[in-house]
Amino acid sequence: MEEDGIIMAGKMDEELDDDGRPRRTGTVWTASSHIVTAVIGSGVLSLAWAMAQLGWIAGPLALALFALITVYTSSLLADCYRTDDPISGMRNVTYMRAVKSNLGGNKIWLCGLCQYVNLFGVSIGYTITAGLSAAAVSKSNCFHKKGQEAACSISTNVFMVGYGIIQIFLSQLPNFHKLWWLSIVAAVMSFAYSFIAVGLSAARIISGNTRKTSITGTIVGVDVSASQKVWSTFQALGDIAFSYSYSMILIEIQDTLRSPPAENKEMKKASLIGVVTTTTFYMLCGCLGYSAFGNQAPGNILTGFGFYEPYWLIDVGNVCIVAHLVGAYQVYCQPLFAAVETWFARKCPGLQILTHEHPITINKNLGCNINIFRLLWRTTFVVISTVLAMLMPFFNDVLSLLGAVGFWPLSVYFPIEMYISRNHIARSSPKWMLLQSLSFLCFLVSLAAACGSIEGVAQSLQHYSPFTSKT
Template sequence: MLKDVKDPESLNRPDDSAHDAYNNTTLKNADDVDEDGHHKRTGTWITAAAHVITAVIGSGVLSLAWALSTMGWIAGPLILFAFAFVTWYSSLLLADAYRYPKDVGKRNYTYPGAVEAILGGKYVAFCAIIQYVNLVGTGIGYTVTAGVSMVAVRRSNCFHSHEAQLAAQQADGGDVICQVSNTPFIAIFGAFQLLLSQIPDFDRLWFLSVLAAVMSFSYSSIGLGLAIGKATEHHADHGSLSGTPEDPQAYKVWNVLNGLGDMAFAYSFSFILLEITDTLKAKPTESSQMKKATTTAIFVTTSFYMGVALIGYAAFGDNAPGNLLTGFGFYNPYWLIDIANVFIMVHLVGAYQVYTQPWFAFVEEQTYKRVRKNFFTHKEIVLRIPGLGALRLTLFRLAWRTAYVIFTSVIAMLLPFFNDIVGLLGSIGFWPLTIFLPIQMHIVQAQVKRFSPKWCGLQCLSAVCLLISLGGAVGSLAQIVIDCKDYTPFHTSYSR
């Protein structure tokens, strides 16, 4: 339950509240708690690796075959591997930031907490802006993806029911059957989120995280299996060395840059790495366990990504769909495609809340700190729901969360471009959260001397990744502009 925050600094001291809670419990044995008053952490590198894998593998995997098609058989796999390597290296640096000083200092429970403890000042504001922009953007992106998946189920069943008519229509060069707008489906998804968003406490949504992880593995595996079956068929297009040809050439550049953003999005997990580290037992050191977990997780994830991307590209060649399961590269077995898209929808119902609840909490905490107590913002209303218990609301929380869900739904209706949105999100978060801040924290912690070979190498890596992020963002925005030229708002386009 949210409450009036009288001490703003307390927001950055999770250990204080935990310690107070511990003092009021009946725990007598010091072995039951860690040195900061939290219950004994029991996680191992194996559980941490599992958390990372489930966090990384998501809807971003569905665009990798398309991303590969923009670059071809030579550059595509090399660039995907480069993203894996750079993400792995920066994650090792970030793992050291869990304690400051390294391995012996105070715990940093969250990414912003580590930035504040190690870098402070302007870096904290920079981190917060990027994180919250990314959270809002991800909410929009997931709404787009959910709408696309629901439309895919509707169209898949339509294709199955009108196979003869479709064959005749295609022979005549027409294509009017099974055109379905995604606007009502996005509205349905938004209605679900309106209800879930009224749950005030993030920790009450743990079941959604578990469900989302199971769903993401399921639909990704179905996509991989379908791609393997398609790749074994005899067809002319198995891809090319240089990727999809485009005319004019500028479109090729935008597609490649957009593909870079898609790859970056597929590896976006740095902002939760320290939260995962906080589940690990203290011996051996948390950083050493997290490094082992990260190495294992990225190896497993990259192997899976390479399989989906390479086999998907081999299956469809330069005509690879933007979304492996909704681009209708597969028509049969239609029931399996429907199941996969239902899994995507269920995953995104939970994933939307996982990414949105921290944004809700931030806005509400800031409001409660700055606004005097009044009926609208602070008066709690208790609704008793049969089977679910009591739901505590304030009018402000109800109005703000409802308005936000409506906002993300309307933006998703206006810009329903899966690849473009995924690429833009990946580009926004990749350099600042995955590269720049971990490198800056490492330089401070390891006391790397300015202009030393290591310092220069780290800065060069950061500069190259900055250019990649900027390029990906520009390419994604350019693709949005291009797609908008042939798009009527609130009317679905199936060109990408």
């Protein structure tokens, strides 16, 4: 009996980390798939439009600079996963805990506000994109069956509701560590629709059916007015910033990595792989899309090829977008779910509704556990994000605003401040000045992007009635 107890204890030890949490099994490749899932999202669809606003010089340069900044600040943030020592220090399993350990004070609440508001915003943005893509499939099939002159406009609301219902079920997954398979599927889908967008753009270029491009993008007095040029340029920067926004969940992704080897070294490799991979696709999608459509590039590149032929290929692309966003939604929202549930568990430790799992058996081999609090709170979250997406289905404007809100504080400011604090960099020293200059420049970019996005939303609201969006 004693031997049995030793064996059982050994098995339990194998299943737990040194802090008593479930043992992490992630690798560089699973972390990279999480990053690709988070980064190559709906943002890639707007890059041809962003290039059209910036032109051939500023467009690729902006993509390259955002990529370099993201890789650099991600490496700073990865070092904050453990307190003091990157190998033996206490684990900071969330972004907020990393800020608490390294900065403390009111910055904890500022970080939480920025992170969770942005995560909530991403859930709205992904619902909008998934609804538009699903509606595009329906519209394409309608034109194919009834002809190009048919009245095939369709409401996006029913598709957003359907997407929300799927997320209600998936959101009941209790553990972020168990989402590796969903991220891999989603990453494959993101590659698929990116390849389709690149292929269709290349085919259009080869056929010679292209439109005018320019060094500076859209031309004042021809394509846009002077004020529109300024606002759209700012908005384009926000779209690019959104395309690289995964820092808000970087610590949570890093917490899936097994150790040894040291998590910070593995996460830096994963970030480099993820950002280089996505930037390659961004350059291809943005540059080829701009070459194909010129200064009239659409906000969503896949809808720019029309709803006619090859309708089946565009359908495949849009289906891949929806499938990808099903997984990406969970990658972004699971950290938010976990934060709220951990807070309630800490405030009400004796409340059974927070911890009790109700087993539900469908048959001998199929069943699951349901937690009542998790069911109610996560369902409410998904319903609210779906309703807000139906209220404001403005693709480019919403994505740009999300990029503006999340880029500077979460991708730049907090990683730099934590790095300065951890390494005791003297105030006004050359290194301190360089880091603060980078932070300030990124703040100005985020501020400009936010202004452009708000102006875009305001313009869109002037011609829109709630819950009437059609494509």
